Amino acid sequence: MDNRSIAQSVAQLARISVGDGHVCGLTPAQWNTLRFFARANRFSRTVSAFAEFHATTRGTASQTVKGLVSEGYLTRSRSDLDGRSVRFDLTDKARSALSHDPLDVLSEAIGKLPPDARNQLQTSIKRLTEEVAHSRGKPSFGSCRFCCHLACALRKSGGEPSYACDLLGQPLAANDLDDLCVNFETAKSNPTARSRQDGAIS
Amino acid sequence: MDNRSIAQSVAQLARISVGDGHVCGLTPAQWNTLRFFARANRFSRTVSAFAEFHATTRGTASQTVKGLVSEGYLTRSRSDLDGRSVRFDLTDKARSALSHDPLDVLSEAIGKLPPDARNQLQTSIKRLTEEVAHSRGKPSFGSCRFCCHLACALRKSGGEPSYACDLLGQPLAANDLDDLCVNFETAKSNPTARSRQDGAIS
DNA sequence: CAGGTATAGTATCGATTCGAAACTAATTCC
DNA sequence: GGAATTAGTTTCGAATCGATACTATACCTG
Numbered sequence: 427m428d429n430r431s432i433a434q435s436v437a438q439l440a441r442i443s444v445g446d447g448h449v450c451g452l453t454p455a456q457w458n459t460l461r462f463f464a465r466a467n468r469f470s471r472t473v474s475a476f477a478e479f480h481a482t483t484r485g486t487a488s489q490t491v492k493g494l495v496s497e498g499y500l501t502r503s504r505s506d507l508d509g510r511s512v513r514f515d516l517t518d519k520a521r522s523a524l525s526h527d528p529l530d531v532l533s534e535a536i537g538k539l540p541p542d543a544r545n546q547l548q549t550s551i552k553r554l555t556e557e558v559a560h561s562r563g564k565p566s567f568g569s570c571r572f573c574c575h576l577a578c579a580l581r582k583s584g585g586e587p588s589y590a591c592d593l594l595g596q597p598l599a600a601n602d603l604d605d606l607c608v609n610f611e612t613a614k615s616n617p618t619a620r621s622r623q624d625g626a627i628s
Numbered sequence: 629m630d631n632r633s634i635a636q637s638v639a640q641l642a643r644i645s646v647g648d649g650h651v652c653g654l655t656p657a658q659w660n661t662l663r664f665f666a667r668a669n670r671f672s673r674t675v676s677a678f679a680e681f682h683a684t685t686r687g688t689a690s691q692t693v694k695g696l697v698s699e700g701y702l703t704r705s706r707s708d709l710d711g712r713s714v715r716f717d718l719t720d721k722a723r724s725a726l727s728h729d730p731l732d733v734l735s736e737a738i739g740k741l742p743p744d745a746r747n748q749l750q751t752s753i754k755r756l757t758e759e760v761a762h763s764r765g766k767p768s769f770g771s772c773r774f775c776c777h778l779a780c781a782l783r784k785s786g787g788e789p790s791y792a793c794d795l796l797g798q799p800l801a802a803n804d805l806d807d808l809c810v811n812f813e814t815a816k817s818n819p820t821a822r823s824r825q826d827g828a829i830s
Numbered sequence: 831c832a833g834g835t836a837t838a839g840t841a842t843c844g845a846t847t848c849g850a851a852a853c854t855a856a857t858t859c860c
Numbered sequence: 861g862g863a864a865t866t867a868g869t870t871t872c873g874a875a876t877c878g879a880t881a882c883t884a885t886a887c888c889t890g
Contacts, residue, residue, distance in 0.1 A: 431806075432750050433645065433734040434663055439757045440642030442683050442764060443635065448849090455876070461636055473839060481644050486877050488840055510838040510885045532635040535759035539752060546748045548634050550741060555641045557737035562644060604633075650878090657847070675868060688848050690869055712856045712867040 443532035450526055457527065459490050460499060460520050467570065467605035469594060471513050475608040479567055499523065556612065568610035571603040575611065645734035652728050659729065661692050662701060662722050669772065669807035671796060673715050677810040681769055701725065758814060770812035773805040777813065 444454055452460070462476050469475075477487035491514060494500045499520040505511035516524075527533075536544060552568075559566040570576050575593040589598040593609050646656055654662070664678050671677075679689035693716060696702045701722040707713035718726075729735075738746060754770075761768040772778050777795040791800040795811050 429735040429738040429746075430729075430732070431667070432738050432746070432753065433731050434667065435750075435753045435757060436638065436734065437642045437646055437660075437731065438681075438769075439753055439760065440639045442757070442766060443760050444639055445683075445764065453875070458639075465633070465636065474837080479640075481647075482876095483878055484839065485841080485879080488838095489877085492840085505838095508838080508886070512839065527632075529635050529639065530632070531760050531763050532638065532756065533631040535756045535763075536631040536634050538759065539755065543748060543752050544631075544634070546745060547752045548637075550745050550749045551634065551637045551641055553741065554734065554737045555637060555644070557740065558641065558645050558733050561733050561737075562647065564644060567640075655846070676866080684847095685849055686868065687850080687870075690867095691847085694869085710857075710867080714868070 445528040449528045450523055455490050463516055465606045467602050467607050470608045567606050569604045573610050574613040647730040651730045652725055657692050665718055667808045669804050669809050672810045769808050771806045775812050776815040
């Protein structure tokens with residue numbers, strides 16, 4: 427079977443997984459939006475970041491977000507660092523809606539794969555996403571854990587390391603590390619946190 | 629990373645691969661339609677089969693197909709076996725358009741994967757598609773080669789085997805075997821053609 | 831600090847898409 | 861022969877989305 431058939435199968439899988447939408451009164455576009463804001467870190471929960479992620483325009487993204495705010499799924503709050511910027515956060519209503527996400531049928535199917543196939547799938551999907559995003563000139567939206575901008579310093583006192591984003595100069599909590607970020611850039615050769623003290627690598 | 633993240637990555641990969649569409653004057657829906665009619669066998673190149681494949685209604689599918697016919701990408705011909713049925717075939721114009729398919733960026737990315745990862749990806753995607761299609765109550769659209777309705781008989785004269793579809797009672801050419809079929813049902817345990825003479829297996 | 835430019839977000843318009851429902855015609859089943 | 865089914869089409873209204881124009885804030889350069 428050739429590559430084209432596999433590519434079409436991937437597209438087909440995504441289409442039937444996302445489903446007709448309109449589950450729980452939410453449209454497919456709204457589901458996608460909620461999923462994004464559920465996984466994005468606090469620097470990326472903006473209209474612009476979502477527009478880039480969803481490969482659409484800011485105008486369209488703004489419309490979708492506005493609808494979700496008016497229906498009580500997102501809260502809107504201006505940034506105090508940048509007067510232009512607005513951050514959107516999930517409400518409890520959104521979180522409870524996400525527990526009935528139609529995409530969960532795919533998540534569950536993935537859970538039934540043998541562990542090694544599941545890992546292989548994950549790395550292949552990640553590679554393909556980076557490859558395609560690169561040839562389309564789009565950011566690939568990874569998590570801080572694998573980002574070249576992640577800085578890690580050990581606290582003097584004990585084991586607990588502290589993290590920060592080199593690019594934005596902002597601290598990161600340990601459970602922020604797996605969230606999506608617009609500013610993601612893949613780290614060259616270090617899959618884990620780069621330490622600030624141990625000098626440059628490669 | 630949990631299954632949900634992987635599921636979302638698959639959806640994301642598909643979205644950015646399909647692209648904004650509107651390449652070569654064709655919309656995303658039209659691209660999908662052409663891709664389907666390029667891969668479907670002669671029993672499945674109908675509005676109904678495409679509607680099922682694309683997880684949409686016959687009405688919507690009919691409109692998309694109508695547009696492609698009027699623009700010269702598909703030809704329309706009534707079936708002589710069933711007076712209700714209409715078959716659509718790709719024109720040369722469509723075939724040449726498909727050589728600029730925007731989905732090709734994904735095909736090429738898949739081609740760059742190491743061979744074992746590529747094979748693993750293919751089988752995982754196939755399993756996931758069947759799983760998800762099953763829980764959504766939709767057909768999974770495989771090829772005759774892996775279908776339980778494929779019948780294979782050896783010609784007396786020599787090596788050339790001949791194939792047929794048990795369900796429809798129609799002969800199949802050797803190069804029909806990899807096309808998509810609405811009537812696909814996965815064969816239990818025989819990944820290759822089942823022979824008529826060698827009795828039932830398992 | 832003034833002026834130009836870039837960026838974040840919003841609003842509006844028109845084209846496309848899509849689902850639902852009504853409808854025609856051919857087939858199958860009892 | 862008549863009811864139910866199936867293939868395909870048409871129409872209508874809602875939702876989506878891209879393009880464009882617009883406001884407000886931030887940055888940059890002299």
